[in-house]
Amino acid sequence: MKRPTINDVARAAGVSRGAVSYALNGRPGVSEATRRRILSAAEALGFHADSAARALAGAPSRTVGLSLYRPASTLGVEPFFMELISGLEAELSLRSYALLLHMVADRGQEAAVYRRWSRERAVDGVLVCDLLEEDPRLPLLRELGLPTVVVGPPPVGGAVAGVWSDDAVSLREAVEYLAALGHRRIGHVAGIPGLAHTRVRTDAFAALARRLGLEVASCAYTDYTGPAGARATRELLDVADRPTALLYDNDIMAVAGLAAAQELGLSVPGDLSVVAWDDSPVCRIVHPALTALTRDIPAYGRQAARLLLAAVDGRPAADVAAEVAHLTPRASTAAPADGRP
Amino acid sequence: MKRPTINDVARAAGVSRGAVSYALNGRPGVSEATRRRILSAAEALGFHADSAARALAGAPSRTVGLSLYRPASTLGVEPFFMELISGLEAELSLRSYALLLHMVADRGQEAAVYRRWSRERAVDGVLVCDLLEEDPRLPLLRELGLPTVVVGPPPVGGAVAGVWSDDAVSLREAVEYLAALGHRRIGHVAGIPGLAHTRVRTDAFAALARRLGLEVASCAYTDYTGPAGARATRELLDVADRPTALLYDNDIMAVAGLAAAQELGLSVPGDLSVVAWDDSPVCRIVHPALTALTRDIPAYGRQAARLLLAAVDGRPAADVAAEVAHLTPRASTAAPADGRP
């Protein structure tokens, strides 16, 4: 009851091993009739090529790697990654690719992981998340020759392709919505400074605030955790001309901010409007339900997987614009109480 | 600038390839002095054995597999899995093991994944989560000869080892705490029926309710999502002698239940006490903050990884009792308003 090998298939189909390999890999070198005979023999035997042997002979490993840097404090905080991974998987499965996941506790380890993956030929390509401005991983991956796709805004140089949901557009939609309600003082509880997509959002916010002539356009950075979101909320509200609306860079901070505002005696949305970036079940559960920027994260993952597989195949991988997050108004936003235009 | 192979190391150390292999894998067959010389030569060259070649020659793949069945609706709902994975990774990294992750949309696919992993020798062992009573995966994995560890209550037969946090103990702690506060009518918003750990919890609840002589001990099943939690809440409360306390099998449902109760005009904890199973940032953020059963999920993952690696090494793998979840009282629980004993 041993696993069938390529020899068994060759014998069953009455051809050489080479022919079987060509047929199975969809390469030229066998006639259509022979190919069909070989495929059905393989099917009948339940043959699947040994991945180690395939890899050793120079074929791709059919595996892509995702290395995630997560400090203990933000672990499991955001549903984003589980949803992203599910999208990645859905697409990778279609092509019989596997996902090798690695979580590291500090950024230095990521370089070691990439080096090992490369040396051992464990993966054919790599997905990079949470890109830093001037991210050191990119030159390393380039040096290692590992096909790479960025999940998030691609670096300006264009050296590596990315799947990118244009956060500037989403930010404008949210802030213009608040402005249309009458808000003139708006705060932004941003994510981690130094991350490329944080930069995109804060830049877009600053530019739009100028264009709209907002009275107050304040910003506070966080580490995406609930406590940081609460702290930023208190900080932004503890001023003379406090904002009448706050935009949070994730759902967990928006919920924490909602609670913090209520503790300060502010009613939402009466005294303060709250918007969350990235919708999640939590946004719909709290009271008032949170107005949120919604997007299809699994779809985002599927696109990233497709782009990476294209890069792995050597096809030109151009940046892909994913669906832009759009605003889902709920009960946490309203016209400001002070009624100023 | 090619990667160094075992030949390069052998040449540098002045020994045969076989000696290098023995030295690197910590097997007998080389003297201590030679071993050291070989190791430093390998270190100097930056040599890491090619994983495909190693696997093809019969060595373990140094990879373990985790296949997760997640219906789209519960995707990313629970922080549990990200935390579990982080714990798994922490331990696997120490042993230079990788984690192959596969998410499937239906249960039938899981069998196919295990068969493929086995045929291709892609993994040395498998972690199984969300065990069903009479889970068909277990006999399959046994037939495939894949070392397996269950994350959760191990099956009664003892055919496969598990890492298990004794939920019956935690359930008793929570319910006895509620009873001590004076609650005599308690409801349990349980998870998915048919899951082994759901069964452990509902059985423990029924037994304890009998022992305590509770007036009401009702139970509703869910799929772990917020809407299901809200629905179960309304269902359990829509009776003459409604419960004065509800225990929820996850955090997201507890938050949804809190909101649903408030919509029904009930105050928490005045009219209804709420307890969440598995603590998370969300529990601390909402108002009132939720009393929760807390445990160290990454630690749970680390234990599971250690157990699986033991099984992979052929060491006897006995069930491991992980830390029991303990109650963290917060503002969502209090004595019942009706004051009945």
Added chain:
DNA sequence: CTGAAAGCGCTTACAG
């Protein structure tokens, strides 16, 4: 304690 040799199961030029 060491070295030479076979073999793991594929892929891919290369010659027919």
Added chain:
DNA sequence: CTGAAAGCGCTTACAG
């Protein structure tokens, strides 16, 4: 369009 052969980089009995 097909077949025989080399080779990918290791591991592991086996003989010294």
